[in-house]
Amino acid sequence: MRIGVVTFPGTLDDHDARRAVRIAGGVAVPLWHGDADLHRVDAVILPGGFSYGDYLRAGAISRFAPVMDAIVPAAQGGLPVLGICNGFQVLCESHLLPGALIRNDHRKFNCKDQVLRVENASTDWTSDYTEGEEITIVLKNGEGGFVADERTLDELEGEGRVAFRYVGDNPNGSYRAIAGITNERGNVVGLMPHPEHCVEDLYGPSTDGLGFFTSVLKQVVNA
Amino acid sequence: MGNVVVDVMLKSEILDPQGQAVAGALPRLGFDQFTDVRQGKRFVLTVDGEVTDEVLAAAREAAEKLLSNPVIEDVVSVQPAEPQA
Numbered sequence: 001m002r003i004g005v006v007t008f009p010g011t012l013d014d015h016d017a018r019r020a021v022r023i024a025g026g027v028a029v030p031l032w033h034g035d036a037d038l039h040r041v042d043a044v045i046l047p048g049g050f051s052y053g054d055y056l057r058a059g060a061i062s063r064f065a066p067v068m069d070a071i072v073p074a075a076q077g078g079l080p081v082l083g084i085c086n087g088f089q090v091l092c093e094s095h096l097l098p099g100a101l102i103r104n105d106h107r108k109f110n111c112k113d114q115v116l117r118v119e120n121a122s123t124d125w126t127s128d129y130t131e132g133e134e135i136t137i138v139l140k141n142g143e144g145g146f147v148a149d150e151r152t153l154d155e156l157e158g159e160g161r162v163a164f165r166y167v168g169d170n171p172n173g174s175y176r177a178i179a180g181i182t183n184e185r186g187n188v189v190g191l192m193p194h195p196e197h198c199v200e201d202l203y204g205p206s207t208d209g210l211g212f213f214t215s216v217l218k219q220v221v222n223a
Numbered sequence: 224m225g226n227v228v229v230d231v232m233l234k235s236e237i238l239d240p241q242g243q244a245v246a247g248a249l250p251r252l253g254f255d256q257f258t259d260v261r262q263g264k265r266f267v268l269t270v271d272g273e274v275t276d277e278v279l280a281a282a283r284e285a286a287e288k289l290l291s292n293p294v295i296e297d298v299v300s301v302q303p304a305e306p307q308a
Contacts, residue, residue, distance in 0.1 A: 056289070056290070057292055060289065064289070099294060100294040100295045102233075102238065102295060103240045103241065104240070106240075107240045107243075107244055147238075147294070149294075
């Protein structure tokens with residue numbers, strides 16, 4: 001199973017994302033921002049970092065990269081796409097997911113082990129978890145505050161599209177403590193915390209992040 | 224050579240941590256009359272030749288599509304720049 005991992009100028013976590021794919025048993029395929037060919041991948045990860053230096057708005061310029069011209073229609077057609085941190089910002093700027101990410105309410109960069117509650121265990125990227133399960137993975141961002149208007153937030157809640165919620169203190173001012181969301185179909189998921197950093201013992205607080213990658217591999221096999 | 228100035232502001236209901244940081248610094252300098260600060264963005268788009276209606280229309284489209292994110296921001300003005308003195 002081929003999982004593409006996109007590298008934009010300023011992406012930082014592409015290597016960890018590819019490593020996580022391999023540890024989960026998949027084949028990691030590097031995808032380049034300037035190449036609109038998806039190279040027959042079965043799913044795509046938009047990893048974390050600071051693409052284009054977060055200039056203009058985080059994710060705003062990456063959204064118009066050639067590779068996104070291929071990813072956006074593929075995602076709308078059902079291709080599993082996971083956006084982590086900066087990748088989540090790119091998905092929101094691309095309108096594949098609603099809402100936006102703004103600067104943390106406390107204005108400081110966050111870097112901590114974060115407990116999340118899995119609110120939706122039926123997406124392509126969360127099926128190896130159980131609903132209500134609590135996982136601990138790394139959170140590290142300066143612009144992680146998830147915002148959307150009340151109507152959109154109510155829709156997300158009502159349709160079960162809040163995929164992850166922060167447990168304990170809200171680390172960045174995200175509305176309704178939302179850490180990650182999914183689209184209606186459940187193939188596109190975005191979240192601020194970093195599952196790809198938590199797939200091996202001794203490298204972080206847990207191996208709780210591995211489930212993202214094993215979930216999508218099963219999804220791809222069954223599709 | 225003409226310029227178009229585009230001003231973008233965060234929507235009023237969206238928290239503006241940068242503006243708050245500036246608002247927090249002002250009283251320390253003795254400016255205690257300002258009760259709030261909102262920080263926005265100004266873009267100056269340059270074209271060869273005159274700023275025509277077509278140029279302004281293109282600037283408005285660019286402002287909606289790239290320069291602002293309608294989820295969190297409003298394009299508050301798209302204006303030809305003042306002629307050079």
